[in-house]
Amino acid sequence: MGIFQVNGKNQEIETPVSLVEVMKINNVTQPEMVSIQVNGEFVSRDDFGTVQINQGDEVDFLYFMGGGSRC
Amino acid sequence: MLKPKGFTSRVIHTPFAKDDVNRALHQPIYSNAAFDFESAENMELAFQGRLPVHAYSRITNPTVENFELRIKQMTDALNVTALSSGMAAISNVIFLLASSGTNIVVSNHLFGNTYVFFNSTIRDFGIEARFCDLTDSEAVRKNIDGKTVAVFAESITNPQLEVVDLALLAGIAHEKSVPFIVDSTLTPPNVFRAKDFGVDIDVISSTKCISGGATSVGGLIVDYGNFDWSKSAKLAPLAKRFGPFAFNYKLRREIFRNLGACLSPFAAYLQSLGLETLQLRFEKAVENCRELAPFLKTLPQVKSVHYPGLKDSKYYEISKKQFGNYPGAMLTFDFTSKEECFAFVNKLELIKRATNVYDNKTLVIHPASTIYCDFSPADRESMHVYDTTLRLSLGIEYAEDLKDDILQALEGLGHGA
DSSP states (O other): OEEEEETTEEEEEOSSEEHHHHHHHTTOOOGGGEEEEETTEEOOGGGTTTOEEOTTOEEEEEEOOTTSOOO | OOOOOSHHHHHHTOOOSSOOTTOOSSOOOOOOSBOOOSOHHHHHHHHHTOSOOOOBTTTOOHHHHHHHHHHHHHHTOSEEEEESOHHHHHHHHHHHHOOTTOEEEEOSOSOHHHHHIIIIITGGGTOEEEEOOTTOHHHHHHHOOTTEEEEEEESSOTTTOOOOOHHHHHHHHHHTTOOEEEEOTTSOTTTOOGGGGTOSEEEEETTTGGGTSSSSOOEEEEEOSOSOGGGSTTTHHHHHHHGGGHHHHHIIIIIHHHHOOBOOHHHHHHHHHHHHTHHHHHHHHHHHHHHHHHHHHTOTTOOEEEOTTSTTSTTHHHHHHHHTTOOOSEEEEEOSSHHHHHHHHHHOSSSEEOSOSSOSSOEEEOGGGTTTTTSOHHHHHHTTOOTTEEEEEOOSSOHHHHHHHHHHHHTTTTTTO
């Protein structure tokens, strides 16, 4: 098992795990509405399928719901 | 689920962000300021942008969000932000991109308040507006330097009715790694696909035809997500973290929330309703303009008529290329003097004397003595705003009624009126 962070909270899953799987686990159902960073770097939508999350990584989902960001 | 293709179908059938508990067919008006949270933890996540819920209506609001979603649906934008006015949209974008020591390349053919914003308001913050002829591509190239943060244009200038080659300008701006901002208020999204012409940021006064015909004041910032913000000195650090969302992050997280020019939920509701009939109304207004322009040309008292939809307009071809059969619903025409203009305006009965465009009612104004009254005659001359010119914004009335009103107002004019 590996531990990594999602939005500042620890998650424990077998690593490496695909970003798409992490999105599923975290109920990110509308990927066009979210900006994703892994270890502080933006992940392009085109790379969602290929990026792997490893032990110790930090994943951030920032929501851009509706017309813009709620942040 | 069937995805509608038609403009109006797409607007009307834009899904709500969340299902309404009462299955209302219109997004209800949420006029409240604040929203409750299930826990302190959720509140923290929401403030960090990590939880998709509303917190405070100056920042986001369900009714305003629904309006933004509809605009997003019809423009295929990456992000849309609704604001309290068109000028709020322009000022938010400029304050976001510019800082002291930078410059913006822009024409002096602009709506009066926009001109003053560029020529005076931002100058006080150390930002330079470089006025140049946007129909002269070499002049545009020469004015862009390492400190240029944007090229700004109006899709049809008001009141000069100049139409610049937007794709050409976008190409020049991008060649120099500068974003291209367009105010497309006079050519709404149902007739002008700004994204297809290389526009990066679209600013719109939704007060006009979008609102339903001037029902309320509002503005829009439409971010098409095309520009590489890593090329912007100010946004490069955010581009590393947020990629194409960098502009929107800066806008929503800082500029928009701190300047506080949010759209009221009541106005958002009206404007959202207005969107549903935008295509129908605008088609009629343009049809009226197409009919009134050649009609005015036949009148001996009228010295000249300006409308990009007239075949003898020098902007006819570029207008056709960019706006198809919808070259706007506004025209200008000239008498021989300011006195004649005033005499004509005073005799109108149906056409309203008002400072707005794209109302459902036809509106007339003498721009030189109103919108441009604070400018010197020499400045007005350089901006091609003349004492002899009237601006007519066509509404959706029966065209023959408008002609009758014009004819009765012309009686006696040019014969010592």
